[in-house]
Amino acid sequence: MRYYIILFLGLISFHIFAQDRYHFQPIDVKHYVFQLQLNDQNNQIKGQTLISILFKEGNLQQLTIDLVSQQNGKGMRVSIVKEQGRLLSFSQEREKLIIQLDKASQKDEVRTFEIVYVGEPADGLIISKNKYGERTFFGDNWANRAHHWLPTIDHPSDKATCEFKVTAPIHYEVIANGRKVEESYLSDSLKFTHWKTEVPIPTKVMVIGVARFAINFLDTYKGISIESWVYPQNKEAGFEDYSLAKEVLQFFESRIGAYPYEKLANVQSKTKYGGMENASNIFYYENSIIGTKSEQIERLIAHEVAHQWFGNAISEKRWQHVWISEGFATYFTELYMEHKKGKKTMQESMKRLQNQVVLFYESHPDLPIVFERINDLNEILNTNSYQKGACVLHTLRYEMGDSLFWQSISTYYEQFQHQNVVTEDFQRIVEQVSGKNWDWFFKQWLYKAGHPKIKTMWEFDKKSKQVKIKIAQKQADIFTLSPELCVYKYNGELIYKEKVFLKERETTLTIPTNEEILKVVIDPENWILMEKE
Missing domain, CATH: 2.60.40.1730 (tricorn interacting facor f3 domain)
Structure with missing residues (x-):
């Protein structure tokens, strides 16, 4: 959308x-x-x-x-x-x-x-x-x-x-x-x-x-x-650009479930938006057509086609939960690009989205993704609904693992196709599929404003031949998260790579090593929305 x-x-x-x-x-x-x-x-x-x-x-x-x-x-x-x-x-x-x-x-x-x-x-x-x-x-x-x-x-x-x-x-x-x-x-x-x-x-x-x-x-x-x-005046360019929809459709159907409508028509139009996900006939702004099958038009098509599942077939019951449409369509665009171009592209894209969320937070520090009091629709057409929603889904995928994440997505679609939902419905499916309680996750990422601000400090102790690492959460409210921690020697060799469980203001750990280290990197693949120092 x-x-x-x-x-x-x-x-x-x-x-x-x-x-x-x-x-x-x-x-x-x-x-x-x-x-x-x-x-x-x-x-x-x-x-x-x-x-x-x-x-x-x-x-x-x-x-x-x-x-x-x-x-x-x-x-x-x-x-x-x-x-x-x-x-x-x-x-x-x-x-x-x-x-x-x-x-x-x-x-x-x-x-x-x-x-x-x-x-x-x-x-x-x-x-x-x-x-x-x-x-x-x-x-x-x-x-x-x-x-x-x-x-x-x-x-x-x-x-x-x-x-x-x-x-x-x-x-x-x-x-x-x-x-x-x-x-x-x-x-x-x-x-x-x-x-x-x-x-x-x-x-x-x-x-x-x-x-x-x-x-x-x-x-x-x-x-x-x-x-x-x-x-008709730009039909060759239009047919070229909009032909990208076939591969997008095939990917989403293979991962989510059967396409919900009778046709998939991509339409050049006078919509005031970049794209509008009208059910079975998507309207794109008239200057979307260039004829080069650019990444820009591919992303636009992927976003709108994703909405056929998320936003159209499964729709928000209340506007406060619009991230169920927009966050999903934004993330599934990135999932398609990962499928098309690889893991590195996903890492770069998520870093870009995370930076946008951080920038938005600076001017909206008290605004969660789901908030009850809405006086104007402008308030929900924001970075939280789109980019932060996508970041939350990416973190959920990391925490669950690919298999359970995709099983949750397909089960969610199967159960709620052609219905209306709120965030709790998606949470219930995640818990059903995983057999775990995810209340902590949904509360901190969707109903609470902000994100982790992580400061990582370390020092090498020559006598004990250990590196001591301190990880501090600098934001007001403590988050529970388990980012990957990587430690590198000066020659570039990776000597430590493990998930660390963070749920306190400060977490300290020691790692044995015979040599001084070059750097400590937390969440190197950008799975978790955070600011890093």
Whole structure:
């Protein structure tokens, strides 16, 4: 998601403290059918949405749906709300559509409502011109912007299957989530396109893309169509760059589990982010295409494809746990690059991420990865959610070992695919797989601010022929960790390499040696997030 999000923080301001009460909603949307009419004369859209809702409680007299009302000429004006052909009373209040039920709800019943509306989206559906001056329509819903153009429960905790039935001028191609069900020519000027998902997805990744596209059906992998949708003017470069997705998909599926969606389409778009991981059709910023298959585009693709598992198939139940999406996608990008380029690349990458975390900590010393009081979404789009989340996963891999780590990942995916989770759910899987209690690990790395600051001192005692090593934790709160310690003689020979268990303010050990030593190195392979002196 938003691979270059730091560039865009100033563009986003969503208040979400109240939003995270959504998972206590007395309803559960099961299915959406979005029927949309687009045109080239103006930016107004016409919509007709069918919403199938499971009522989790009985005796509800009204239903509240997220939909931005018209203000200052933009927003959606609802004209009709129906249930089984019966007209229902409704009102619009800023970002809510309030529907009066003509009969109270019964617990566990499913009812379908029809909403007819029209308007010009102020956000969410970006109607503009691409870099070649051609008109385009691109959904850009993250985090809670779907309700600017779609009636929804606009929170990741309420996943649903969906269909997009789009009528648009004939010269456009239309892409959306899921599998294409139909494409029909309605007249000399209009075309109808129908896409449908088979599994539930969160509204943050329910989108359409409508533009003039060149389409490359790159390959099929285990029944998954791998596709590239790019502007015709740069199709050769676009097909070249986006072809990297096949190898990324194969690696992730081999390590995590089956790819969760019907296709993997990589789409050149007008998203305001570097990349947006829309389920089964990833949108990349339009200047992502260069045609050189650079490491930059490879990393971007890896990050967004990783989100298909982490963020889309498994989604955060509450925004406070967004690291479950962003930290995982950031780390799995590095895992893919390690697979591609080797262990040294991983060590260098983790050092770079650790340095970014340390720099962020200097201006945010009291901020943990998971923190409860959030007033603005900007607060969670930060280095902790991305880079520190990745560092924590890297340390967990070190502490568990590769075998148990990968078993935890695949078990986590198998158990929670197409569901919503919080951090405790992942911890529970780690403990289940390893047979150990990891409460200490999750508390210190995810719920507590900061990281270890380690000072290593040593001296060689000629008489006793020993090197005495003192390792001190200089940060305020003591961490429990077991970094590798390496001791080298002046000729470069490694004479000691062991894990040392640190859980005190100071730890002292002695190592026998006949010669003076050149250096003592703690955590030489950058497994653990720390500052070193």
